[in-house]
Amino acid sequence: MSASGQDRAKSTRPVVLDRAGLEGLIAALAAEGREVIGPVRRDGAIVHEPISGVDDLPRGWVDEQSGGQYRLRREGEALFGITHGPQGWKRILHPPKETLWSVETGAAPKITAPPPDDTRRAFLGVRPCDLAAIAIQDKVFLDGPFRDPRYGSRRENLFLVAVNCTRSAATCFCTSMGTRPEAGAGYDIVLTELEGETFLASSGSVAGQDILAALPTRPADDMHLASAEAGIERAADQQRHLDIDGLPDLLKSNPDHPRWDEVASRCLNCANCTMVCPTCFCTTLDEVSTLDGTGAAREQRWASCFTTEFSHVHGGAVRPGARARYRQWMTHKLATWVDQFDTLGCTGCGRCISWCPVGIDITQEAAMIRGEGGER
Amino acid sequence: MKPRLGVFKFSSCDGCQLSLLDCEDELLAIADAIDIAYFPEATRKDDVGHYDIAFVEGSVTTAHEAELIQDIRARSSALITLGACATSGGIQALKNGADTAEFIATVYAHPDYISTLDTATPISDHVTVDFELRGCPISKHQLLELVAATLAGRAPQTPAHATCIECKLAGHVCVMVAGGQPCLGPVTHAGCGALCPGFARGCYGCFGPKETPNTAALSARLAANGTARRDIGRLFSTFNTNAPAFRAEAKAHD
Numbered sequence: 001m002s003a004s005g006q007d008r009a010k011s012t013r014p015v016v017l018d019r020a021g022l023e024g025l026i027a028a029l030a031a032e033g034r035e036v037i038g039p040v041r042r043d044g045a046i047v048h049e050p051i052s053g054v055d056d057l058p059r060g061w062v063d064e065q066s067g068g069q070y071r072l073r074r075e076g077e078a079l080f081g082i083t084h085g086p087q088g089w090k091r092i093l094h095p096p097k098e099t100l101w102s103v104e105t106g107a108a109p110k111i112t113a114p115p116p117d118d119t120r121r122a123f124l125g126v127r128p129c130d131l132a133a134i135a136i137q138d139k140v141f142l143d144g145p146f147r148d149p150r151y152g153s154r155r156e157n158l159f160l161v162a163v164n165c166t167r168s169a170a171t172c173f174c175t176s177m178g179t180r181p182e183a184g185a186g187y188d189i190v191l192t193e194l195e196g197e198t199f200l201a202s203s204g205s206v207a208g209q210d211i212l213a214a215l216p217t218r219p220a221d222d223m224h225l226a227s228a229e230a231g232i233e234r235a236a237d238q239q240r241h242l243d244i245d246g247l248p249d250l251l252k253s254n255p256d257h258p259r260w261d262e263v264a265s266r267c268l269n270c271a272n273c274t275m276v277c278p279t280c281f282c283t284t285l286d287e288v289s290t291l292d293g294t295g296a297a298r299e300q301r302w303a304s305c306f307t308t309e310f311s312h313v314h315g316g317a318v319r320p321g322a323r324a325r326y327r328q329w330m331t332h333k334l335a336t337w338v339d340q341f342d343t344l345g346c347t348g349c350g351r352c353i354s355w356c357p358v359g360i361d362i363t364q365e366a367a368m369i370r371g372e373g374g375e376r
Numbered sequence: 377m378k379p380r381l382g383v384f385k386f387s388s389c390d391g392c393q394l395s396l397l398d399c400e401d402e403l404l405a406i407a408d409a410i411d412i413a414y415f416p417e418a419t420r421k422d423d424v425g426h427y428d429i430a431f432v433e434g435s436v437t438t439a440h441e442a443e444l445i446q447d448i449r450a451r452s453s454a455l456i457t458l459g460a461c462a463t464s465g466g467i468q469a470l471k472n473g474a475d476t477a478e479f480i481a482t483v484y485a486h487p488d489y490i491s492t493l494d495t496a497t498p499i500s501d502h503v504t505v506d507f508e509l510r511g512c513p514i515s516k517h518q519l520l521e522l523v524a525a526t527l528a529g530r531a532p533q534t535p536a537h538a539t540c541i542e543c544k545l546a547g548h549v550c551v552m553v554a555g556g557q558p559c560l561g562p563v564t565h566a567g568c569g570a571l572c573p574g575f576a577r578g579c580y581g582c583f584g585p586k587e588t589p590n591t592a593a594l595s596a597r598l599a600a601n602g603t604a605r606r607d608i609g610r611l612f613s614t615f616n617t618n619a620p621a622f623r624a625e626a627k628a629h630d
């Protein structure tokens with residue numbers, strides 16, 4: 001749902017949707033003039049791309065994730081057996097590169113800003129962790145004194161179909177972060193996949209309710225509800241753990257812990273963790289100009305606290321190496337984010353663990369700062 | 377008055393200079409903004425006088441080149457190196473530390489015709505360099521940015537961070553994490569737009585070491601993923617073999 005649609009949300013009694021119903025859902029969203037984007041298998045991973053029907057979904061595939069490793073393999077018949085891929089929905093809502101404005105010089109200089117992106121989109125298959133990440137980025141981009149109109153326009157034109165997880169990757173820890181494999185709020189429709197291409201479905205907004213009402217469904221019985229609940233519980237049981245009790249204070253009061261040096265010896269400061277993190281929001285601005293000097297533009301690009309440029313001030317970088325950079329990253333996600341946005345900056349999706357080329361694990365590093373955990 | 381440009385070649389393959397000619401769509405705009413006063417690949421004009429900008433391609437591998445670079449430096453306001461050879465020594469720097477006489481005897485029918493130094497060295501070992509553009513070859517996009525920035529009097533946007541950032545910006549799936557392939561992206565200077573991972577290949581390190589490269593940690597992971605010790609050494613022994621961070625890592629895998 002759009003960032004402001006929450007108050008009109010109505011939850012309805014869950015219904016059961018079969019494959020034809022899911023096909024109908026995709027068609028109905030497309031009929032509203034929406035670009036429907038869902039999980040698609042490409043280059044050995046799950047990426048988010050436009051889909052035109054159920055056949056585009058990665059049916060019968062699951063993902064194996066561990067520190068620095070991600071593999072897809074065949075298992076079962078589920079349409080949403082995979083958890084999540086390298087990049088979240090941030091890639092669409094907060095794109096890697098955007099031109100903010102450009103200028104043409106001359107007698108009457110002209111400044112133009114590209115119009116906000118008002119493409120109507122529907123995301124299908126948003127995992128609960130990624131739904132939570134969108135809520136966090138909403139706070140970052142929309143709630144402060146400076147609202148980002150580009151992000152805002154994309155959000156207002158968005159329809160969200162969440163899919164609860166009935167299977168977790170070994171790198172997932174959303175339950176520790178209070179997110180859980182079950183979507184909380186913020187969706188228009190939420191699905192839980194049951195056996196044999198059937199889904200338990202409920203709406204979370206008026207728009208979702210309207211769409212669902214027009215689809216071929218049948219009322220859910222207790223068996224359906226119990227089966228969905230069991231699947232979500234199973235997913236929660238498969239996860240790793242991060243103890244967040246008192247964690248912000250712990251991190252803030254341990255800037256000189258020897259573990260920071262240890263992690264720095266392994267960290268490549270390659271920035272992959274920040275690129276794949278669905279909540280990291282930092283950007284930099286590139287000033288570009290044309291060869292003939294008659295035009296210039298200001299281009300926004302994803303930035304990362306793992307680069308030298310990020311903390312560069314007169315005389316050099318404030319955070320010269322991996323020790324200070326990893327500490328900044330983890331402390332921001334798990335501590336200072338609370339001061340800034342009144343929420344933790346981590347949803348427990350585990351992407352930073354899987355997609356770190358050397359498999360550095362935020363849950364393990366936090367445990368080591370706390371003084372738990374054995375040797376690697 | 378348009379700035380006067382000279383393009384000079386030392387020991388190299390010409391590929392970087394050709395990137396300039398490869399700017400087909402922008403070449404007229406470049407020629408409008410810059411007086412291309414000396415560029416043997418494109419014009420017949422002789423090398424005379426002072427240059428506002430000198431582009432230097434190639435490394436120093438002969439006594440003659442060692443003298444010539446001093447002369448060019450003395451006649452240029454801004455000296456900018458193009459590519460891996462000029463910036464770190466290039467693939468020919470593999471001979472550094474080896475027996476050059478033996479190489480010559482093995483390769484050439486008449487070794488006495490060959491006059492060469494024992495090393496291939498970057499331009500910055502010989503004269504002050506104002507800016508180094510990385511790559512083997514350089515990226516056309518970065519070359520245009522360098523020219524536009526130089527003309528506008530601003531710093532060019534050629535970030536020194538990891539190729540991984542460009543890889544993620546482009547939306548490629550990581551070939552190391554999802555495919556187990558060796559990739560030098562995490563220690564390699566950005567600039568190519570993560571070309572090879574976009575074709576499902578690991579990065580070869582054409583742009584040389586990035587800022588703060590942790591080559592040892594990457595090597596440890598490559599070994600854990602099954603890359604043989606000798607192959608790890610070879611990964612670091614290509615176009616930027618003479619860059620200190622890569623040379624040290626190769627040596628550690630001798």
Ligand code: SF4
Pocket residue numbers: 266267268269270271272273274306326355356357358359360
């Ligand atoms: S923690 Fe991992 S992904 Fe992040 S910068 Fe370090 S090596 Fe790269």
Ligand code: SF4
Pocket residue numbers: 273276277278279280333345346347348349350351352353362
């Ligand atoms: S810090 Fe890691 S686990 Fe947390 S939201 Fe970001 S990528 Fe996911």
Ligand code: SF4
Pocket residue numbers: 274279280281282303304305306328329330332333
């Ligand atoms: S962790 Fe780093 S990149 Fe991510 S939001 Fe914080 S400062 Fe920005």
Ligand code: SF4
Pocket residue numbers: 272357539540541543544548549550551552553559560561562570573578579
């Ligand atoms: S494929 Fe290579 S360059 Fe791309 S993210 Fe992975 S390690 Fe980095």
